[in-house]
Amino acid sequence: MNMLLDLFLTYAKIGAMTFGGGYAMLPILKREIVERKKWVTEADIIDCYAIGQCTPGVIAVNAATLIGYQKKGVLGSLCATLGVITPPMLIIMSIATVLQAFSENVYVQHALAGMNVAICAVIALTVFNLMKKTWKDIPSVVIGLSVLGLTLAFGVPTVIVVVCAATVGIVMSTLKNRKKGGDN
Amino acid sequence: MPTLLACFWEFFKTGLFAVGGGLATIPFLQEMAEKHPDWFTKEELTNFIAISESTPGPIGINIATYAGYKIYGPLGSIVCTFSLVLPSFLIILLVAKALDKFKTNSIVQGAFGGIRPATTSLILAAVLSTFAEVLIDLGAINSVKTFFTSIDPMAVGLFAAILIAAAFLKKLHPIVFIATGAVAGIVFQM
Structure with a gap:
């Protein structure tokens, strides 16, 4: 299938199956584009979420734009972005007049x-797998736990947290490289 | 027509300045309600947010589409949603181009080495607060004693059942478990 069409259709499917915000999309995103299409790795998705969180806009849409670009440049990002927003838009536009009654319906x-409970459970598994993959040595566990504390206990804004983590990452990799250089 | 132009401008600004996902757009929309009371009121906005969670799609998109519909019908939906997405789309294109160029740069790689475990934590923090909302009746907690009685046993039971099922039936698509949750919700009147 044409790659652009494939990007649009796959993202349309993801958009139609996501309930809730960007995080609720993670398990479905992982299934569709990591496991089925093998377009990106799980680490790529994390990077997209990191960027999506620090840039303005809807995280899920930002991640779609980024992955679309990586697959097929500007046109790819256009197709993925349109794909993820089209089904929700069409659904709301077609039932807008009865949407209030629909959402208040007891069933x-x-x-x-x-x-919501089920989404919590599937996200819990996805996050557990992410922890196994990204908290893989002592420094990354320390970064991970400090960020968790800063966010949950002190409500430090995401952008600041990410900038700090990036700085720590740069300092650590520089020290590591220097040490390697010294050994030689 | 002037309404649509105003919509474009207001939602474009929201898309440009709301950092941190769909829910970050809410303060901007509240300002919009004050500035354009003929578009929607603050009470209606609260309603939009609740309603937007009942249909599929990213919350930010759903709110913009629904608010746009209330302002100017289907055309309003299209204008508001597209103008919300446009700024971040352009910004992400720039970021993606830059990333392509500097992907192999050791500083960029070092930065992502720090960002990856942090992103997992940010997702975990968001998930934990959702857990609290979904599994515990937060309004009922006023001491350690009432903490345990405020836990919703039905929600916790369903959570555990789906968690175990999803851990073992890895081949099944996540949507299957979400649909199962919907059915269980109706059957047990959650």
Whole structure:
């Protein structure tokens, strides 16, 4: 299939299956573009989320734009972005007049309550796998736990947290390289 | 037409300045409600947010589409959603181009070495606060004693069941478990 069409359709499928924000999309994104299409690795997705969090806009859309670009340049990012926003737009536009009644319907509310719990469970697994992959040595665990504390306990803004983590990463890799240089 | 232009401008600004995902757009939309009371009120906005969670799609997109519909019908939906996405789309293109160029740079690689474990934590923090919302009745907690009674046993049970099922049935698509959750929600009247 044409790569651009494939990007659009795959992202349309992801957009239609996501309930909630960008994080709720993670398990579905992983299944569709890492496991099925093998377009990117899990680490690539993390990088996209890191960038998506620090740039303005909707995280899920930003991640789509980035991955689209990596696959097929500017046109690729256009197709992936349009793909992820088209189904939700069409759904809301077509039921906008009855949407309020729909969302207040008691069965819809029960279904949503159950779905939210299920989404928590599938995200929990995805995050557990991410922890195994990204908290792989002592420095990364230290960075991980400090960021967790800073965010949960002190509510430090995401952008600041990411900039600090990047700085620590740069300092550590520079020290490592220097040490390597010294050994030689 | 002037309304659509104003919509474009307001949602473009929101898309440009709201950093941190769809929910970060809410303060901007609240300002919009004050500035353009004929578009939507703050109460309606609260309603939009709740309603936007009941249909699929990223929250930010859903809110913009629904708010746009309320302002100017289907055309309003299209204008508001596209103008919300446009600034970040352009910014991400620049970032992606720069990344392509500097991907192999040791400083960029070092930075991502620090950012990756941090991003996992940011996701984990967001997930933990969602857990608290979904599994615990936060309003009912006022001491350590009431903490345990405020846990929703039905939600925790369903959570555990789906977690175990998803851990073992790795081949199944996540949407299967989400749909199962929806059915369980209706059956058990959660």
